[in-house]
Amino acid sequence: MTLDRHTVIDRLRTVKGPDQEGDIVSLGLVxxxxxxxxxxxxxVTVPANRxxxxxxxxxxxxxxxxxIPGVKGAMVALTAEKQGGGMGTAPQRPKPAPARPAAAHPVAGSQAGQQPAKADVPGIKAIVAVASGKGGVGKSTTAVNLALGLxxxxxxxxILDADIYGPSMPRLLGIKGKPxxxxxxxxxxxEAYGLKVMSMGFLVDEDTPMIWRGPMVVSALRQMLRDVAWGELDVLVVDMPPGTGxxxxxxxxxVPLAGAxxxxxxQDLALIDARKGLNMxxxxxxxxxxxxxxxxxxxAPDTGKRYDIFGHGGAKAEAERLGVPFLGEVPLTMDVRETSDAGTPVVAANPDGAQAIVYRAIAEKVMSEMGSAMTAAAEDAPKIVFD
Structure with missing residues (x-):
């Protein structure tokens, strides 16, 4: 049996709809x-309230x-959004809901004023997210060198490469093959350089576009986090997708994050987006x-002269304004670009070099801040007293 789209559709026709009427393909839910x-x-599209x-x-x-013979795995997500996939009889296109401002999106626990409980990942003591408000700021390079610094x-x-649309870890760490x-x-x-690594880039070809909607991406990330044999880890660094969607x-x-x-x-444009990430x-x-x-x-490597190409000090000033720790300045150098492209991150390629020293100093500050954050969380937790 050939594994293709039509084979999958035929098998899904055996799955009854939400009320045991029809099947999910004929109902246009796939x-x-x-x-x-x-x-x-x-x-699979279902009513949001169900x-x-x-x-x-x-x-x-x-x-x-x-x-289905030949299927090695399946990743299925529920979504409340009509997708119009064209499987079987297409459903009528619903009227678009009125747009809501970004601030109107619900926050976890909005009714009770609290977040729902986050399940720990067995074996992992702390999870740290590395994020940015926009792409192109060197987030993934920072994430991998931070992990090596730790x-x-x-x-x-x-390190978990959570950027489904643009996974970077296979190239940054020079890893080939499939898990x-x-x-x-x-x-x-x-594994590479003593790090345990998972990325969507290991599961699909580098040139394969990931044309997924939000619910499928979230489901994939959840599986890459919880269905991976991480073993015992002190820290899992998560290279988050850029943006705040x-x-x-x-x-x-x-995800039970110890911190971000x-x-x-x-430059100001990047800082505007960074504020969005901070606020999220x-x-x-x-x-x-x-x-x-x-x-x-x-x-400049030939003259030693310093150039502030994108301005300088903006992030530090923003950190001071917001009362957020400033972790450090990473200069723009040729060796970071060259080692990253070669799959040998600078902290691993030249551990005694100036760049590696900068990243290790950032790692020390992150570890210190993480300990403070976890201590504060423990102090805020409810205490049980036996009389």
């Missing part, structure tokens, strides 16, 4: 189907697809470990 390396990805009730529908669709301090460290399964259900992370907000709400590091360049984490009560000013300045 999104576009994406198949890569024997893994099948799609979402999402929890219809979890069994998602499970039935996943089980149906997994039963490892240099004697910690057991892993193996530990028990048929759990993936073994890849639904994906980032959902991750911040559902914001990466920005010095504040709204969901994630501790802010600090701001890194990347590409802070450039020193």
């Amino acid at each position: 999104s576009e189907i994406f198949i890569a390396d024997g893994k099948v990805f799609f979402s 999402a929890e009730e219809l979890e069994s529908l998602r499970q039935a669709a996943e089980a149906a697809v997994r039963s 490892k240099a301090l004697g910690l057991k460290v892993g 193996q399964t530990a028990d048929g259900k759990t993936l073994k992370p890849m 639904d994906v980032q907000l959902t991750m911040a709400q559902q 590091v914001i990466v920005s360049t010095p 984490f504040k709204r969901v009560d994630v501790p802010l470990l600090g701001i890194v000013e990347n590409m802070s300045y450039f020193v």
Whole structure:
């Protein structure tokens, strides 16, 4: 049997609709189907107010697809958004809901004023998000060198590449190949330079575009976090997608983050977006470990003259204004670009060099701030007293 879109559709026709009437294909509830390396990805549309009730529908669709010969795995997400995938009879296009301002989006626990409980990831003591308000500021390079800096301090460290649309870790760490399964259900992370690594870039070809909607991305991230045999880690660094959309907000709400590091360049435009990232984490009560000013300045290798190409000090001033720790300045140098492209991050390639020293100093500050944040959280936690 050939594993293709039509084979998957035929098998999904055996899955009954939400009220046991018709099937999910004929009812137009199945999104576009994406198949890569024997893994099948799609979402199923359900009414928003019945999402929890219809979890069994998602499970039935996943089980149906997994039963197809040649399928190595299936990732199915529930979504409340009509997708018009064209499977079977297309549903009538719903009238668009009136646009809401960004501030009107609900925050976790808005009714009770508290966030819902976040399940810990077994074996991982702390999870740190590295985020940015916009792309192109060197977030992934900072994340991988921060992870290596934390490892240099004697910690057991892993890194999760949460940027589904533009995964960078395979190239930054020079890793090729695909992860193996530990028990048929759990993936073994890849390893490089003493780091345990997971990325969507290991599961699909580098040139394959990930044309997914938000719910599918969130589901994929959840599986890469919780269905991976990370083992015992002191810190898992999460290279977050750029921006502050639904994906980032959902991750911040559902993952037990010990804190967030914001990466920005010095210029005003980048700082405007960095503020958005800071505010997002504040709204969901994630501790802010600090701001890194990347590409802070450039020193000409031939003359030693310093140039503030993107301005200088903007991130530090912003950190002071907001009362957020300033973690350090990372200069723009040729060796960072060259080692990153070569898959040998500068902290690993030249551990005694000036750049590695900068990243290790940032790692020390992050570890210090993380300890303070966790201590504060413990002090704020309710205490049980026995009389």
